[in-house]
Amino acid sequence: MKKRLTLAACLAVVLSAPVAFAQASTGASSSILDALLTPTSIGIVLGAVTGAIGLFAGGTWLTExxxxxxxxxxxxxxxxxxxxxxxxxxxxxxxxxxxxxxxxxxxxxxxxxxxxxxxxxxxxxxxxxxxxxxxxxxxxxxxxxxxxxxxxxxxxxxxxxxxxxxxxxxx
Known part of the structure; x- marks a missing residue:
């Protein structure tokens, strides 16, 4: 169940990235999205997602x-x-x-x-x-x-x- 939830969260991040990039290139809110979608902030988000996956996947040995x-x-x-x-x-x-x-x-x-x-x-x-x-x-x-x-x-x-x-x- 934990793995399915983690995979669903990763899939949501991957599928929402193109929408976020499309919104960043158009409209009045592009300045806010441009500020949020820097390589540093994307790296932080991907690191947090990877860390969460690692906690869920690596935590099974503790329970056993x-x-x-x-x-x-x-x-x-x-x-x-x-x-x-x-x-x-x-x-x-x-x-x-x-x-x-x-x-x-x-x-x-x-x-x-x-x-x-x-x-x-x-x-x-x-x-x-x-x-x-x-x-x-x-x-x-x-x-x-x-x-x-x-x-x-x-x-x-x-x-x-x-x-x-x-x-x-x-x-």
């Missing part, structure tokens, strides 16, 4: 880097909040998402970044819920594996107890 920093902060904040919640299991009033956002904001400020905007906070909350879901799925898989293992041990002991074993060499 910031997204990675937010994801990293959300990962660490999630684990910090989980550790705090594990210290006091009776405290169910702890709002993990709010506490996690506070942790991310303090981490971002400590590392020279600005605090999170509301859209970035929503992204961090989504990351929290994804990490929570991943944690619960892993716990469920571990619980099922433990259940299968305990079932196998119980079955083996039941079979060993039910079938009398004879010592080797006696028949």
């Amino acid at each position: 880097r910031r997204k990675r920093r937010i994801a990293l902060g959300a990962y660490h904040a999630f684990h910090v909040v989980e550790d705090i919640a594990a210290e006091d299991p009776e405290n169910t009033a702890l709002n993990k998402a709010a506490k996690g956002l506070e942790v991310i904001d303090s981490w971002m400020k400590a590392n020279g970044w600005r605090p999170l905007k509301p859209t970035e906070q929503a992204l961090a909350k989504l990351q929290f819920s994804a990490l929570h879901g991943e944690q619960k799925a892993e716990e469920k898989v571990q619980e099922q594996a433990l259940s299968v293992a305990l079932g196998a041990v119980a079955a083996k002991s039941a079979v060993e107890g039910a079938v009398p074993s004879m010592p080797r060499g006696q028949q």
